[in-house]
Amino acid sequence: MARKKIVEIVLDTETTGLDYTKEKMVEFAAVRLENGKIKDEFQTLINPQQHIRKSSIAIHGITPDMVEDAPTEEEAMPKILEFMGDYPIVAHNAIFDYSFINEAAKRVTGNGINNERIDTQQMFKEVYPDLEAHGLNALTDKFKVELTNHHRAMGDTMGLALAYPKLKKLYLQKCDWESKELDNVDYLFERFLRIQNTINVLQSELQDLKSVFKLYFELGGKPVTSEEGDMLVYNSKQSFGYDFDVIKPVLEDIGALSKAARINTGFIDRLVNGHSLEEEQREIIRNARTELTETRNVQVIKNNK
DSSP, X not given: OOOOOXXXXXXXXXXXXXXXXXXXXXXXXXXXXXXXXXXXXXEEEOBOSSOOOHHHHHHHOOOHHHHTTSOBHHHHHHXXXXXXXXXXXXXXXXXXXXXXXXXXXXXHHSXXXXXXXXXXXXXHHHHOTTOSOOSHHHHHHHTXXXXXXXXXXXXXXXXXXXHHHHXXXXXXXXXXXXXXXXGGHHHHHHHHHHHHHHHHHHHHHHHHXXXXXXXXXXXXXXXXXXXXXXXXXXXXXXXXXXXXXXXXXXXXXXXOHXXXXXXXXXXXXXXXXXXXXXXXXXXXXXXXXXXXXXXXOOOOOOOOO
């Protein structure tokens, strides 16, 4: 029996900025995978006919001069949509690329796209939750794929297209294992709670041991070396609280404000979506967005009886 042909479109976009409702694509690249093998490719620069933010140019290096003679969105989108067809699209942090393509399609054709969206970043997190980073660099490094011309659409697309089949194989194996466990979900939840409780107990035990070690050193104890050569030492570090309003001008003057102050993104999102800001203020905050991500979580709600 002939093997069923599975077609997927791996793609990447570069844009004028990060807000898909106002910014536009300046570059699109895609490859057609058939059963995990690259069969065709398409790429184009796009003249957005609007300003390209300096922060975006610093990432992808695409300047207004480079897109001056490129096809406009109206000229490029029919070819982009033709290449994509109705096949699933594969991208790293897919919601970003999908949102830009979808908005462009609506502007040009009056209709959005309905392609299935496959997010390799989410897949990567599922397969390797223990890794510190899950960006495209981390993915290609994990599967020993050379990522060339990073942050240009075709360079990133090719890197992802070569790594994706390897990631997909592991992800599907994980999904197969999960599916076989669905009938056992009641037992698995009880098992999860036992493991969670064990972790909490062990964390408490570790804290108790650290308290003994701390007392040992405060009474004059010397460093302790294990049989394997690990060393137990004691450090004391003082820190201060600061009046942020007072030190803010100094931090701004020396260019250190972004390092010293961490934004509470959840609070900012609630602020933008709330009713306490003027529209001009909302616009300033929206234009300061640097990343679009999608988070999916499972939560345990405790019975506090």
